[in-house]
Amino acid sequence: MRELEFPFNGEYIVTKKRAIKRQLLESGAATGTPKKIAILGGSTTSHIKDCLELFLLDKGIPCEFYESEYNRYYEDLMFDNPELKEFAPDVIFIHTTFRNIKNLPAISDSKEDVAAKLDAEYKKFETLWAKAKSLYGCVLIQNNFELPYVRSLGSIDATEYRGYVRFVNDLNAKFADYAEANEGFWINDINYASACFGLDKWAEPSYWQLYKYAVALPAIPHMAFELSNLIGSIFGKTKKVVCLDLDNTLWGGVIGDDGPERIEIGQETALAETYSEFQEYLKTLAARGILLTINSKNEEDVALKGFERPDSVLRKEDFVNRKINWNPKSENLVKMAGELNLLPESFVFVDDNPAEREIVRQQVKGCRVPELTTPETYAYMIDRSGYFNPAAVSDDDLKRVGMYKENAKRLELEESFADYGEYLNSLEMEGEIGPFKDIYFSRIAQLTNKSNQFNLTTKRFSENDIINMASDGNRITLYGKLVDKFGDNGVVSVVEGEIKGDVLDIELWLMSCRVLKRDMEYAMLDKLVEAAKAKGIKTLKGNFYPTAKNKMVREFYDTMGFTLTEEDGEGNRYYTLDISEYKKQNNYIRMV
Amino acid sequence: MTRDEIYEKLNAVFRDIFDDDTITVTDSTTAADIEAWDSLEHVSLMMAIGTEFGIKIPLNKVNSMQNVGEMVDFIAEAVLK
Numbered sequence: 001m002r003e004l005e006f007p008f009n010g011e012y013i014v015t016k017k018r019a020i021k022r023q024l025l026e027s028g029a030a031t032g033t034p035k036k037i038a039i040l041g042g043s044t045t046s047h048i049k050d051c052l053e054l055f056l057l058d059k060g061i062p063c064e065f066y067e068s069e070y071n072r073y074y075e076d077l078m079f080d081n082p083e084l085k086e087f088a089p090d091v092i093f094i095h096t097t098f099r100n101i102k103n104l105p106a107i108s109d110s111k112e113d114v115a116a117k118l119d120a121e122y123k124k125f126e127t128l129w130a131k132a133k134s135l136y137g138c139v140l141i142q143n144n145f146e147l148p149y150v151r152s153l154g155s156i157d158a159t160e161y162r163g164y165v166r167f168v169n170d171l172n173a174k175f176a177d178y179a180e181a182n183e184g185f186w187i188n189d190i191n192y193a194s195a196c197f198g199l200d201k202w203a204e205p206s207y208w209q210l211y212k213y214a215v216a217l218p219a220i221p222h223m224a225f226e227l228s229n230l231i232g233s234i235f236g237k238t239k240k241v242v243c244l245d246l247d248n249t250l251w252g253g254v255i256g257d258d259g260p261e262r263i264e265i266g267q268e269t270a271l272a273e274t275y276s277e278f279q280e281y282l283k284t285l286a287a288r289g290i291l292l293t294i295n296s297k298n299e300e301d302v303a304l305k306g307f308e309r310p311d312s313v314l315r316k317e318d319f320v321n322r323k324i325n326w327n328p329k330s331e332n333l334v335k336m337a338g339e340l341n342l343l344p345e346s347f348v349f350v351d352d353n354p355a356e357r358e359i360v361r362q363q364v365k366g367c368r369v370p371e372l373t374t375p376e377t378y379a380y381m382i383d384r385s386g387y388f389n390p391a392a393v394s395d396d397d398l399k400r401v402g403m404y405k406e407n408a409k410r411l412e413l414e415e416s417f418a419d420y421g422e423y424l425n426s427l428e429m430e431g432e433i434g435p436f437k438d439i440y441f442s443r444i445a446q447l448t449n450k451s452n453q454f455n456l457t458t459k460r461f462s463e464n465d466i467i468n469m470a471s472d473g474n475r476i477t478l479y480g481k482l483v484d485k486f487g488d489n490g491v492v493s494v495v496e497g498e499i500k501g502d503v504l505d506i507e508l509w510l511m512s513c514r515v516l517k518r519d520m521e522y523a524m525l526d527k528l529v530e531a532a533k534a535k536g537i538k539t540l541k542g543n544f545y546p547t548a549k550n551k552m553v554r555e556f557y558d559t560m561g562f563t564l565t566e567e568d569g570e571g572n573r574y575y576t577l578d579i580s581e582y583k584k585q586n587n588y589i590r591m592v
Numbered sequence: 593m594t595r596d597e598i599y600e601k602l603n604a605v606f607r608d609i610f611d612d613d614t615i616t617v618t619d620s621t622t623a624a625d626i627e628a629w630d631s632l633e634h635v636s637l638m639m640a641i642g643t644e645f646g647i648k649i650p651l652n653k654v655n656s657m658q659n660v661g662e663m664v665d666f667i668a669e670a671v672l673k
Contacts, residue, residue: 015643018610019608019611206651210655
């Protein structure tokens with residue numbers, strides 16, 4: 001919803017929150033099982049909850065909330081709490097701020113005193129986090145601290161051991177160390193968010209004195225937005241592709257009119273430098289797995305000359321897909337999504353032309369379109385919108401762009417074979433399939449949260465859930481990794497089921513779309529049958545639960561040889577497969 | 593600004609905050625008359641009024657106004673300054 005897109009007006013959102021919520025619910029954009037979010041506050045949290053809900057609904061995440069009583073965050077976690085237990089949170093968010101630091105240094109303190117205070121303050125939180133993890137095992141999000149509103153030591157407050165600024169910075173560093181070392185734990189960076197908004201307005205104390213709001217009301221939407229982006233990234237709502245216009249977006253000027261020599265890029269003028277910086281920013285996104293694509297109205301051969309200039313930061317090869325033609329950009333974008341096996345809602349469309357933006361906004365549901373103004377703010381607009389905020393940087397992310405480039409090579413190869421089987425043989429594929437393994441836990445959890453299309457049940461699991469499944473003797477778990485002569489696709493498929501007597505009830509079956517039609521699903525089934533037989537299982541039970549996005553697998557179990565036993569009014573389909581006579585179906589992937 | 597002009601703007605603020613186009617506030621309206629007007633929504637209301645009229649409501653005023661009439665008195669005075 002436009003009102004909720006960066007740069008939004010926080011006061012407007014607070015004022016209109018009821019109407020905005022009503023519209024979001026009416027639009028039906030957020031479907032599925034609500035995420036249960038427990039907000040445990042060291043100050044009032046009511047408006048935080050309201051605003052967070054708006055931003056999450058806008059991302060397609062319906063949610064339910066639990067709120068602690070005022071300033072009971074500590075007690076709520078440390079002591080018996082049947083209400084919270086029953087709520088069974090998916091996320092616990094601890095909203096503490098500078099106001100909650102109890103052991104601030106005094107000017108009479110020795111260095112040892114301050115070190116002890118820092119340790120005491122940190123340990124209090126560390127104990128709390130450990131307790132939350134052992135009791136609830138869910139996603140845990142903790143605010144770091146904003147800088148103090150007043151600092152009596154001026155600039156040296158940041159360096160003097162008794163300074164509050166120094167103390168906050170040290171405490172924040174300890175929080176960051178914990179976050180780095182602990183899975184399932186994230187920091188909501190209010191230190192950064194408050195700096196962006198402006199600390200003076202963020203910590204304006206009348207909201208504390210009157211209502212015990214540690215974050216001033218006009219700043220709360222900004223805080224909630226930061227938090228919603230983090231939660232969105234944890235639940236796989238991160239965008240995957242930047243789809244870019246060229247003229248006056250990636251360089252200044254119109255290449256078709258001005259010629260490649262005269263477009264603004266490089267270091268010669270302020271404007272040229274501005275576009276170069278934007279290209280640099282995009283390059284950093286690409287380096288961690290965000291795909292860059294081109295969607296431009298131009299003659300392709302002329303337009304691509306822009307990337308041949310020696311001072312161009314981006315090269316033609318940096319783009320995994322290009323649509324440079326005179327077709328409507330909305331059509332180009334949808335086509336591109338199909339070619340990359342991604343949904344259009346994974347795209348962010350970046351174009352300086354308001355008319356083009358409007359067409360894409362109207363025609364491509366779910367695609368985000370930042371409202372650009374002047375080129376020096378392009379990177380800022382994309383960055384602050386939080387579209388590409390990751391929950392972690394995985395090795396897989398770093399390899400992703402390379403994988404898509406490899407895919408383009410595979411496509412070329414495919415076209416050179418008349419017979420699809422010959423093509424598959426030529427890929428020299430090797431599969432590694434086995435029970436969930438510790439080095440892949442985080443990737444497996446990521447896949448359960450991100451896969452929408454090739455996903456039979458769309459059940460989402462945290463890393464903790466995955467760890468528990470791996471050690472549960474009553475379950476069969478499988479991950480599948482696929483390598484071919486062009487490269488390593490990493491873990492691309494996950495199957496998991498619960499043993500019920502001599503039946504295996506398949507709870508999870510998903511696959512990354514980048515390995516569609518490679519026989520990987522047959523390799524997974526072969527292995528699943530083998531593992532099931534070893535456990536004395538006679539029948540596999542398969543379930544398909546329809547969502548708006550998984551139509552492609554509605555008949556998956558039919559093609560795998562299962563028998564449809566029931567289809568209910570909601571379109572859920574139930575299947576069985578007698579495995580006594582099962583014959584292996586994978587012909588092209590060699591198991592290692 | 594006349595009281596009528598203040599009322600026109602104030603009504604719009606109330607309607608936005610409570611998402612209810614049937615609301616019409618008068619001098620005697622109090623929190624008891626609007627179901628959703630609790631202490632938390634009072635915070636939104638004070639902020640929105642401050643923004644709408646470009647004024648800052650002082651700490652001692654926020655919780656001491658007895659009804660909308662007193663609120664309008666205060667606004668009328670504050671916008672003059």
